[in-house]
Amino acid sequence: MGFLDIANVTKSYGAVEVLHRVDISVAEGEFLVLVGPSGCGKSTLLNMIAGLEGITSGEIAIKGRAMNGVHPSRRNIAMVFQSYALYPNMTVAQNITFGLEMHGVPKPEREAAMTRVAAMLQIDKLLDRKPGQLSGGQRQRVAMGRALVRNPDVFLFDEPLSNLDAKLRVDMRTEIKKLHQSLKTTIVYVTHDQIEAMTLSTRIAVMNKGYVQQLGTPKDIYDTPANVFVATFMGSPAMNILPARVVMQDGAPHAAVIDAAGQTRHLRFSQPGMAGWAGREILLGIRPEAITDPEGADRKSGNIQHLSNTVVVTEPAGADTFVTMTLSGRDVVGRMRADVTVTPGQSFGFTINMDKAVAFDPDTEARIAP
Amino acid sequence: MSAVSQGTAVSNGRFTRVLIHVTLLVFALFYLLPLFVMLVNSVKPLGEITGGNMMALPKVWTIQPWLEAWSTAQIGVQPTGLRPYFINSIEMVVPAVAISTLMGALNGYVLTKWRFRGDTVLFGLMLFSCFIPFQIVLIPMARLLGLMGLAGTVPGLIFVHVVYGLGFTTLYFRNYYAAFPTELVRAAQIDGAGFFRIFTRILLPLSGPIIVVTVIWQFTNIWNDFLFGSSFSGQASQPMTVALNNLVQSSTGVKAYNVHFAGAILAALPTLFVYIVSGRFFVRGLMAGSVKG
Numbered sequence: 001m002g003f004l005d006i007a008n009v010t011k012s013y014g015a016v017e018v019l020h021r022v023d024i025s026v027a028e029g030e031f032l033v034l035v036g037p038s039g040c041g042k043s044t045l046l047n048m049i050a051g052l053e054g055i056t057s058g059e060i061a062i063k064g065r066a067m068n069g070v071h072p073s074r075r076n077i078a079m080v081f082q083s084y085a086l087y088p089n090m091t092v093a094q095n096i097t098f099g100l101e102m103h104g105v106p107k108p109e110r111e112a113a114m115t116r117v118a119a120m121l122q123i124d125k126l127l128d129r130k131p132g133q134l135s136g137g138q139r140q141r142v143a144m145g146r147a148l149v150r151n152p153d154v155f156l157f158d159e160p161l162s163n164l165d166a167k168l169r170v171d172m173r174t175e176i177k178k179l180h181q182s183l184k185t186t187i188v189y190v191t192h193d194q195i196e197a198m199t200l201s202t203r204i205a206v207m208n209k210g211y212v213q214q215l216g217t218p219k220d221i222y223d224t225p226a227n228v229f230v231a232t233f234m235g236s237p238a239m240n241i242l243p244a245r246v247v248m249q250d251g252a253p254h255a256a257v258i259d260a261a262g263q264t265r266h267l268r269f270s271q272p273g274m275a276g277w278a279g280r281e282i283l284l285g286i287r288p289e290a291i292t293d294p295e296g297a298d299r300k301s302g303n304i305q306h307l308s309n310t311v312v313v314t315e316p317a318g319a320d321t322f323v324t325m326t327l328s329g330r331d332v333v334g335r336m337r338a339d340v341t342v343t344p345g346q347s348f349g350f351t352i353n354m355d356k357a358v359a360f361d362p363d364t365e366a367r368i369a370p
Numbered sequence: 371m372s373a374v375s376q377g378t379a380v381s382n383g384r385f386t387r388v389l390i391h392v393t394l395l396v397f398a399l400f401y402l403l404p405l406f407v408m409l410v411n412s413v414k415p416l417g418e419i420t421g422g423n424m425m426a427l428p429k430v431w432t433i434q435p436w437l438e439a440w441s442t443a444q445i446g447v448q449p450t451g452l453r454p455y456f457i458n459s460i461e462m463v464v465p466a467v468a469i470s471t472l473m474g475a476l477n478g479y480v481l482t483k484w485r486f487r488g489d490t491v492l493f494g495l496m497l498f499s500c501f502i503p504f505q506i507v508l509i510p511m512a513r514l515l516g517l518m519g520l521a522g523t524v525p526g527l528i529f530v531h532v533v534y535g536l537g538f539t540t541l542y543f544r545n546y547y548a549a550f551p552t553e554l555v556r557a558a559q560i561d562g563a564g565f566f567r568i569f570t571r572i573l574l575p576l577s578g579p580i581i582v583v584t585v586i587w588q589f590t591n592i593w594n595d596f597l598f599g600s601s602f603s604g605q606a607s608q609p610m611t612v613a614l615n616n617l618v619q620s621s622t623g624v625k626a627y628n629v630h631f632a633g634a635i636l637a638a639l640p641t642l643f644v645y646i647v648s649g650r651f652f653v654r655g656l657m658a659g660s661v662k663g
Binding site: 051079082088089099 | 551553554556557558559560561562563567571572575576
């Protein structure tokens with residue numbers, strides 16, 4: 001039994017089931033991120049935890065107490081909304097203490113709690129202002145202050161950073177992480193941004209079409225994605241997925257792929273169990289950072305495969321240069337060092353770290369190996 | 371070094387500007403003419419009206435017609451002036467406006483933030499009530515007022531105007547609250563505020579503009595109503611509009627036009643007053659800052 005238990009929970013609107021049998025158990029102090037494209041059901045699930053939407057079947061429990069049908073204000077949760085949802089008619093101070101006031105907390109205690117939170121979030125100079133007089137980042141802080149002051153069991157964040165500009169978003173992300181590290185609170189955080197998910201979470205639930213596709217630590221999700229959806233959704237640029245045939249050569253399984261010149265090239269697998277797929281088609285997944293120039297190859301890797309192929313496009317991005325080639329008819333992106341010298345059209349020696357390769361079943365798109 | 375155009379459709383040279391202002395001035399004067407006639411004739415002795423030019427300024431200025439219209443003119447059979455009826459109208463219009471506005475706000479709140487099965491149908495029916503002509507309501511309403519024991523009383527008139535105004539006030543508030551971010555209501559729910567607390571602490575304080583619109587609309591309509599007033603009021607509960615009609619109709623002998631003019635202005639003053647006073651509070655942008663726009 002966890003701190004927050006989501007057991008067999010479904011949600012239907014009429015005959016349409018939008019959330020299918022979700023099972024997640026969150027331990028105390030965990031930072032769970034629900035990530036997925038829009039319409040995947042992540043916000044619905046969050047609203048169900050908050051009590052803003054009903055549970056069609058299954059059970060949500062906090063600290064072992066079933067929350068089905070319990071009013072949002074009695075769940076001891078706090079929520080930070082995407083639009084901040086600050087009360088525009090109240091000052092920052094009133095916004096922060098409104099919840100305490102509604103719960104009948106005496107005024108001196110409210111003031112003390114507010115002062116503590118305001119100092120923690122560095123908004124103590126803004127307490128007399130109205131939300132309309134604040135910048136986006138300041139509103140974000142006030143919204144977090146309003147959640148923090150309640151000292152709830154579970155914090156719920158509904159895409160809290162998506163309204164901020166790019167630089168501020170990165171700063172606030174770090175701050176949320178710091179806050180979690182110092183307060184050790186239990187957080188459920190919804191986002192569509194896979195970088196937010198990777199950086200903030202202790203565990204990630206990747207959702208799509210109402211199903212939890214994979215639940216695991218950021219490293220699990222990144223290195224061993226459960227299926228093609230998770231593999232391509234997490235990571236930027238996305239994992240390269242290309243059709244390949246498993247062939248045996250010198251007694252070892254290889255992935256046979258076709259280069260730009262139409263030649264079949266063999267890349268040796270280091271994953272166990274691939275021999276069982278000999279002679280069959282698979283989908284081969286390779287992260288861009290596993291495709292490098294020879295000097296940039298991972299020295300710790302036990303299986304570096306060399307492949308010379310024609311460069312299609314180069315995209316210098318400052319820290320790295322992304323180089324695109326064609327393999328098995330697909331564009332395949334590799335991540336090179338910034339100062340690598342490549343020009344489109346030239347033949348270039350790519351090195352592929354096959355230790356990091358992932359194989360998927362082409363029919364079910366589920367992971368076969370590793 | 372030509373100045374950047376300000377984006378007006380017509381060229382704004384000196385000649386065009388003068389032409390526009392002269393035209394506007396002529397129209398303004400034309401529209402103000404009736405008010406001028408009423409004001410001028412309400413402050414001159416009757417002799418100057420019957421014997422002379424309606425448009426002329428008074429030779430002798432007098433406030434006698436105003437005093438007469440207010441306190442001594444013959445209304446129906448009683449020489450009471452318009453004062454008791456003015457008070458009747460105030461006693462009718464203030465509660466009627468307050469109740470219908472508050473109920474409209476509650477309806478709008480429920481119809482947008484506490485949606486239930488069939489709410490759009492219900493709203494459609496309420497909207498439909500805006501288009502029901504007054505005349506259709508008269509007889510059923512008379513019967514209903516009789517059954518409730520409110521026939522011929524000021525509370526009866528309040529009831530009629532609240533019922534009739536509810537469709538409009540609900541429409542105004544529903545449309546205003548439809549644009550109101552639902553996340554605010556959800557945040558307040560999580561904060562522990564209940565149905566009425568969310569309404570009084572969050573929604574109502576942000577409803578200034580629409581309250582002003584509704585109050586102006588309801589006040590003007592109810593104050594100016596004649597049909598319900600004449601149909602459902604007794605001798606003691608007649609509103610101002612009915613009394614004004616009686617003042618004009620009941621004069622025997624010479625018609626005291628100056629008194630009639632003064633009475634008509636008296637009857638129009640409150641709506642003018644409400645418009646001028648509350649119009650100043652008709653400010654936009656009260657929603658600024660609640661959510662990122």
